[in-house]
Amino acid sequence: MNKYYITNPNNIDRYINLDISGFIFGIKKFSSEFNNYLSLKDISLMCDKCKNNNKDIIIFLNRLYFEHEIDELKETIKELSKLDIIIGFTDDAVLNILDELGFKGEKLLISNHLGTNSYTLDFYLNKGVKNAYISTEITIDEINEINNHTGANIFIKGYGYLNMATSSRKLLTNYFKFINKNKDKNSYTFKDFVTSKDYKIVEEYNSNFYTGDIYSSLKYLDQLDNLSIILDNYMIDVEVFYKEVNNFINHNINSEGYTGFLDKKTVYKVEDYE
């Protein structure tokens, strides 16, 4: 039986009575890739609301942090650690800070592209990290193998744009400066000449690259079991998202959406290149 987690909906009341396990929020400064970010005070209020409705709250600290940000990060984590929440982290600095604070709550490794085997997840499990959000660049078979071999609870992306890369460079700002034009927004699309496919690039704290198509694992839901599935509304229309959440919850497998690497293995040995 799968569990579902929804990222920061614009109207939580619309989702709170659905058959989902919880919500994922981003916090100002220390999270990225959310439509909006909460303050510590907002998160505290949200905690009360979710707990009253028996929903988990996961806070995503899903950035890498520079040395000059560490003191403020520590203060933020100190406050977060007082709340009844699951803390997700990308940067191992967060894990070290939580350990030093003696945090007893649950932790979630947000591995981005790096969570590709059960052994790594078990390394973190031995450090007290019971949950792991794994890579989107692996196949269904690999997901299930990892899930069967690790003791950690596995989170996968179920729906949303896929992050392809993250750069600390201001790639849009730099480009617009070079061509001497005004950059009046933070999100653009770029087209590959070879495939004519569109992709997205968004500049916020970092420059993030995304697939042009919205990914959905709905088609393969029958083959994905005993997982926590994240449905991510970043940059997605409110109504489209709500409909898809219901499709997942109701097991309404009628979608032919973009399935990423679920059914396509990447290659890396020269003899495997086409």
Place this chain on the structure above:
Amino acid sequence: MNRPELLAPAGDLERLKWAIDYGADAVYLGGKEFSLRSNAKNFSIDEIKEGVKYAHDRNKKVYVTVNILFHEDDINGLINYLKKLEDAKVDAIISSDLFILDLIKKENINLEVHLSTQKSSLNSEAVKFYLNSGVKRVVLARECSLSDMKSIKDKTNADMEVFIHGAMCMGYSGRCTLSNYFTNRDSNRGACAQICRWVFDLYDGDNKISDETKFSFAPKDQQLLLYIKELMEIGVNSFKIEGRMKSIYYLATILSVYRKVIDGILDGTYKYDPLDEIILRRCANRESLPQYVKEFPGVNEQYYIGREEKTNQDFLGVVLGYDEENKEIIFEERNYFSVGDKINIFGPGNRSIFLDVKYIKNEEGSLVENANHPREILRIPCDAKVNVNDLIRVDFIN
């Protein structure tokens, strides 16, 4: 001030030897398995053993990259491979997947683990976590500034390795899978197709933004020549040069410059020489800049159109021997030059000779006007003795 290690890439056994001869204190290399740069020749276990012997005989070190991000099936054979590396007496492995720390402990394999830059270590708290987990050295993310490095060193006293020269990724290392999405080639398992060097059209909705200047995100190379002293004062333990696929000429040139600078700082004789920058720049055919060390890279640190990747024919030949009786250099030609050209012969230990080419003799002893057949064995006159494996290049200095 401690003597930092100058760490060079070695794409194969030949380049390992050149790197060591030209001043590297240590080299890093990839085996046939489990290593990023799947297109490099890479080393068999026997070659690793030979390389380790060559290095250890000269009191140098060898690190082996075991730095792919493992998928579930990739683990097969890993324990056996790590045991072979232990048997080969390599000085450390460079890994990014942390489970290797548990694995070598469980299997009682005596290997030191250095944490690869693929892990993007940017701060002291992450570094503390890695040290507590058993990592012996951390290769910092290229995005670290000098002040970040100093703070990390002060707070952790970690053994820190820092990239000082070479190509760099557009994204955080390990956090770019554009290659996977565009070509199905797995960037984190050594098959990166370098999508960051492609060009694209940029759109705002249906409105095309890019015109003749296509959208691109390729970074220029990194070059920290002017910051070596500061890095040494911070206490950085190892200065790393990028480029396991690069040529012997590239290796010898880059190493010669940095070796001279490091040694000069240590013995108090260092004086800034603008020629060093010229030599580094010409060698790579790409622009190189300090990138992140002082401030975040901006528009000038990236390529758009008109990148200055000019190839040059600076590398003229490899010295095979010196005929003391006739006072002639015997060399293997690499690029065209003629009688009357000015050339520079350089070798390990910062030796350098400048010459006007008075004549060129071919293998039959006949005089020729031009050296124009790469790999041909030729002779030119030189009063000063030169050594085997000295290199000949265009004199772009005088």
